Amino acid sequence: MELILLFKALVLGVVEGLTEFLPVSSTGHLILAGELLDFNDAKGKVFEIVIQSGAILAVCWEYRAKLWGVTTGLGRRDRTSWRFVTNLLIAFLPAAVLGLLFASAIKAHLFYPVPVALALIVGGLLILWAERREHQIRVHDVDDMTWRDALKIGFAQSLALIPGTSRSGATIIGGLFFGLSRRVATEFSFFLAIPTLFAATLYDLLKHRDLLAAADLPMFAVGFVASFISAFIAVRGLLRFISRHDFTVFAWYRIVFGGIVLLTAYTGLIGWTAA
Template identity: 45%
Template sequence: MFDYVKAIILGIVEGLTEFLPVSSTGHMILVGDILNFDGPAADTFKIVIQLGAVMAVLILYWKRYMDMLKGLVTLNFKAKKKLNAIHMIIAMIPALIVYLIFKDVIKEQLFGPAPVLIGLVVGGILLLVAVRVKRKVTAENTDDITYKQALGIGLFQCLALWPGFSRSGSTISGGLLLGTSQKAAADFTFMISVPVMLGATVLDMYDSRELLTSDNLLLFAIGFVAAFIVAMIAVVTFLNLIKRLRLEWFALYRFVLAAVFYLFLM
């Protein structure tokens, strides 16, 4: 029963942190360490329950995804200044390649408190640099994002494979450095979260299929539902928060969190 309580707690943590530039995976690893929830099955659980947050975004943005899917099926990408499936594919490719090459190293070496604390600090510094470096804004919204910018953001997204860096933190920082507005970077981050997280989860579930026993499936389902419910409630609020709140506050939170865990738990 206590494992199910842990699953609910981690699902809530996932739903609350997935769309903020603070690293949901990093939070789950740190909270999992506090709860003594570790091991191969726990590592897979922490990835699989991200599907709950993915489903929340998919439901909220379903019309946009349907438009892009329709354009992909009909090969209609000629509309000027319009976000389409090609942007999404370009942004996905770098992280997918890096994940496929280094997935074993990532799970074996980086899914621990110490690497997460490093990722939190370095990712926070990246946020500060992205805010401080002045760039001419060429993309006020997602429809202004070019294929070149999408590729650049995709390259920055590779950093998020290190737990603690944060997918949204890395991509928003990359977007700012490449000339997008904070609003456009945040919106694009939300949009590409679905295919990226869906792909990573499916690959991880296949690699860890021997862990998908009836007992673990129930545990995963509980975490999934908790993450989905919390993400549905939080996603709209957090999207508006990311667009408007100064990113320095998220960097400060990351530094404080890393310091607290280092002083009291390491």
Template identity: 50%
Template sequence: MPLFLVAIILGIVEGVTEFLPVSSTGHLILANALLGFDPETWKVFNVVIQLGAMLAVVVLYWRTFLAVITGLASRQPGAWRFVRNLLVAFLPAAIIGLVLHKQVEALLGSAHVVAWALIVGGIAILVVERNAGEQSIAGVAEIPLTKAVSIGFIQCLAMIPGVSRSGATILGAVSLGVERRTAAEFSFFLALPTMLGATVLELYKNRHDMGPIGLDLIGIGFVVSFIVATVVIKAFLAIVTKRGFGPFAWYRIVAGIAALAWLGIR
């Protein structure tokens, strides 16, 4: 298969899965395995194209970011709480990620870990959806400081491939009383510093050897993931508002079982 076509496929996978609670990293690992490519070869590509999906958040929520910037300039409390919550939720992943970076990297090539994490994560979503209490906190700026810190630590579970960063963030927020749409949007915004940090670290580590995947293929994946993510974010919020996270839980369980079956017979 031509490499440019692989780049397009992986870009689509990234754009579709980055903001859904189904694990984009896990799906990229499974896609590499399904296509017969070495995950190590495409590791930098898989990390960098996530910035394309991140750009979709900036474009779709530019009014929110502009309001925060102008609010910071005029010292509005809501704008400062918005930034505070993102920072304190980002720090646990940044610190723990640096400390456990080698251990996390060791898991990135394991499709079996991804498959099991998809199943367990799907069950966890169903449990949280069934047992979550009242979700009355609306608005990222209205999340209390202690809950923002807790969500940040829960996000660290996503260092296990297949767990899903957005899924861990959203479920953590919902379990702490944050309403669904706010939880989803908080996961979108929190992805920006988290993924930017991961990308900068990966590029720095591989600055002398980017591997056989050049900037042209990375550019293709970046653009494709941006376009697809822009469409998916809108659809995701509509589904979550009306039907909750149950459909994604069942998808994870079915996909995980299918992946285990395929890995067992290939």
């Protein structure tokens, strides 16, 4: 396998891992990076799906004690464990249903650099708005969330079907609007990523299984490992960051980055693919 292809896999794996759990849109960054690396064909899209599993595994590893406690609690019919799992299922359903209904249309019309840039900017403005309003915190622990909290966050996550919006950004900022503390909103976003990304990965792999080949295993392995390591670093780093800061820096990053993409598209400096 060509070294250049392995290099592209490494870069995209790092991009996926670093951006999956930050409120900056991993899908948007992968679309843009894929364009720049000329790795945005059908096989490139399947590759992006596969490396998500590395990011999922990183969250599972980081929260292995919590997940094991919930798993054993289900066997003991522990009420807190059952409520936690029920909340995840409730939060997962809106995006799952809407994704099945509209995913094809969204991919056909919005999976391009300029729509991604616009979504990045709009999302950044919403984060600024969320951070400048007065927070009224009701929920200080993930286990204290109600099914209504979970449902609201589930609908917020549905916004991330639009590339550039950010799944983690939608759920975290939605959580702030709905009365969750920053840490609870962030941790629930991490936990919700597990069923959401796992289901999306499995669905897309089955749908595009004809594009998978044994010869691509080294490329997938490099991307998977890079995604796992960088996602693990990003998750721990974000938890430390929010203990002292808000999400304003991510808002400005989105606005500036989106603005640069629009500027390069308008001036023709970069020949971004148009819908």
